[in-house]
Amino acid sequence: MSLISDDIHRLAKLARIDITPAETARMLKELNNIFSMVETLQAVDTAGLEPLCHPIAIVQKMQLRLRADVVTEVEHREANMVNAPQQENGLFLVPKVLE
Amino acid sequence: MSATPIGWEVVIGLETHTQLSCASKIFSGSPTTFGAAPNTQASVVDLALPGTLPVLNRDAVEKAIMFGLAVGGTIAPYSVFARKNYFYPDLPKGYQISQFEWPVVVGGKVAIVLDGVEKTVQLTRAHLEEDAGKSLHEGLETMGVSGIDLNRAGTPLLEIVTEPDMRSAAEAVAYAKALHGLVTWLGICDGNMQEGSFRCDANVSVRPTGQKEYGTRCEIKNVNSFRFLERAIEYEIRRQIELIEDGGRVVQETRLYDADRDETRSMRSKEDAMDYRYFPDPDLLPLVIDAAWIERVKSAMPELPAVMSKRFISEHHLSSYDAHLLTASKATSTYFINMVATGVSAKTVTKWINGEIANFLNREGIAIDDPQMPSKHLMMRLMASEARGEITFASARNLFRSWCEQLDQQLIKLGEAIGQEIEQSQWQRYLDEKGLRSVSDxxxxxxxxxxxxxxxxxxxxxxxxxxxxxxxxxxxxxxxxxxxxxxxxxxxxxxxxxxxx
Missing domain, CATH: 1.10.10.410 (Arc Repressor Mutant, subunit A)
Known part of the structure; x- marks a missing residue:
């Protein structure tokens, strides 16, 4: 399977990236290279194997760390919002969201 | 309630976001209290500041296990968190942490009763995920901006998905109510729909009777009450049938229910439909749940409604229909148990709860533990007097209705007091003053x-x-x-x- 430039446009749109025709051509080539590598990987028969959901799991047996349901965070609104370009009444202001 | 036109079959599946009653968020130690000042409950993790990492809340997992056990689903020994990618200002990371291919609960079923007929709704899955923040527009229109409050971002959710098993709006509402009853019964969700703790999205499609393939479906969002859920689905059914009958075609899209206009309208169509590009979140290892953990959760679970219902049938010789209604919610069953404990016969209490009280509650759209309900002490006296024949059922019913409408000034004097105990002598005097004593002379x-x-x-x-x-x-x-x-x-x-x- 290989990509066409329409795929690149769609992915760019989903990622909110504006790309020029020259960039599109370059990315098409690069992504298709990655795709062919994935195809090589996919040729390996993995039937009957447990899916590997995290690379660390190959190295050692590990499981997700969990925390107790306890409130540990205190309010830091002022510090947290210090870099917000625009704010009012404790709200971050952003360009109008249209429904 | 409108019936589906002859010749058409309706197919409905529901996705319900239940907010898990945890003190802290699913991946951070921020509080989850409702109604706090904007952004006072958003920590660096919830704000997605660089260098922060999520750590899963154990209690959220246990609540998911409890739900899985209660619906008879499979608790996945191994489940995986995935990133659901999309851009929206109230989603600071640019993705929502959810579960995709390997959810924590697989399968299960919920029993519903509609018009006395029992039916089972199959569940597809239930998965853990984080909630997004809130976008606010009020008061900011003139500035041409929206306000973002991230207090809700990271609130623990269990999304419960059904198979397309429901065939009418009434069935969908019966399922939503049964599910609501179950999650509040288990204590894993407070069920508060106004505050968004229990939100339903409905996938609705129609097809000519006898057709095997499903029709194109629309997803209705933004429904925050059972009444609106029913109306929204009914509107959508009518809209789709009319569209097809007029030679049109249903477009797969997300539609928003507008309660003020009682209609659904298009929110986003498939053209720019989301492609979420899910992939396993590298920040989180797979969640492993072993048999011992499941056992521990199981032993801490309350008696389930279906089990309690069977117990009521054998202990109090109730019909299965009555027992089902009494165990529809924790509040109702507790009311029943407390009332019977005061010495009023189970039969009398059942007749009241499933009759006059249910009528009142349905009309008002409230639960039995709502403060609008006359106090338990009053109800106990009323039922006991009626059972003893001191007052007739007709008088008792009128009295109850006057309490509900709070027309009875004498009662307010008597109760001074609603909620406090009422002495037997006080009660007897009240009956005399009202001239309600039944005539058996x-x-x-x-x-x-x-x-x-x-x-x-x-x-x-x-x-x-x-x-x-x-x-x-x-x-x-x-x-x-x-x-x-x-x-x-x-x-x-x-x-x-x-x-x-």
Whole structure:
């Protein structure tokens, strides 16, 4: 399977990236290279194997760390919002969201 | 409620976001309290500041396990968190942490009862995920901006997905109510729909009866009450059928329910439909749940509604229908148990809860533990007096209704007090003052019967010529003449005797 430039446009749109025709051509080539590598990987028969959901799991047996349901965070609104370009009444202001 | 037009079949599946009742968020130690000042409960993790990492809340997992056990689903020994990618200002990371291919609960079922018929709704899955923040527009219109409050971002959710098993809006509502009853029963969700703790999205499609393939579906979002869920689905069914009958075609899209206009409208169509590009979140290892953990959760679970229902049937000889209604919610079953513990017979309590009380609650759209309900002490006195025959059912019902409408000033004086205990002597005085005591004195009833017979010669004539209906009408007249206070059994007997002589 290989990509066409329409795929690149769609992915760019989903990622909110504006790309020029020259960039599109370059990315098409690069992504298709990655795709062919994935195809090589996919040729390996993995039937009957447990899916590997995290690379660390190959190295050692590990499981997700969990925390107790306890409130540990205190309010830091002022510090947290210090870099917000625009704010009012404790709200971050952003360009109008249209429904 | 409108019926589906003949020739059409409706197919509905529901996705419900239940907010898990955890003190802290699913991946951070921020509080989850509702209604705090904007952004005061958003920590660096919730704000997605660089260098922060999520750590899963154990309690959220246990609540998911509890749900899985309660619906008879499979608790995945191994489940995986995935990133659901999309851009929206209230989603600071640019992705929502959810579960995709390997959810924590697989399968399960929920039993519903509609018009006395039991049906099972199959669940597809239930998965853990984080909530997004909130976008606010009010008061900011003139500035051309939206406000973002991230207090809700990271709130623990369990999304429960059904198979497309429901065939009418009424069935979908019955399922939503049953699910609501179950999650609040388990104590894993507070069920508060106004605050968004229990939100339903409905996938609705229609197809000509007999067609095997499903029609194109639309997803309705933004429904925050059972009443709106029913209306939104019914509107959508009508819209889709009319569209197809007019030669049009349903477009797969997300539609928003507008309660003010009672209609659904397009939110986003498939053209720019989301492609979420899910992939396993590298920040989180797979969640491993072993049998011992499941056992521990199981042993801490409350008695399930279905089990309690069976117990009510065997202990109190109730019908399965009554027992099902009594165990529809934790609050209802607790009410029943407490009332029976005061000594009122289970039969009387059941009759009240599933009759007059249910009517009142349905009309008001409230639960039995709502403060609008007359106090338990009052209800206990009322049911006990009715069961003992001190007041007739008709009087008891009128009294209850006047309490519900809070028309009874005397009661307010008596209760000074609603919610406090009422002495038996106080209660008896109240009944006397209201003149509600039932009349079972034979001579008094005989006098009333004589008057009624004299005033209704036509009914007497009809009865004597064999019309049974006339008898009922005479009984009604006697009850009316006694202001509902005559003992109905005695009134019946005396009337029968007088008519046969």
């Amino acid at each position: 034979i001579s008094t009833i005989e006098k009333i019967v004589d008057e009624v017979l004299a005033a209704n010669p036509k009914s007497v004539e009809e009865f004597k010529s064999g019309k049974e209906k006339a008898f009922q009408s005479l009984v009604g007249q006697v009850m009316k003449a006694s202001k509902g206070k005559a003992n109905p059994a005695q009134a019946n007997e005396i009337l029968k005797k007088k008519l046969s002589t």
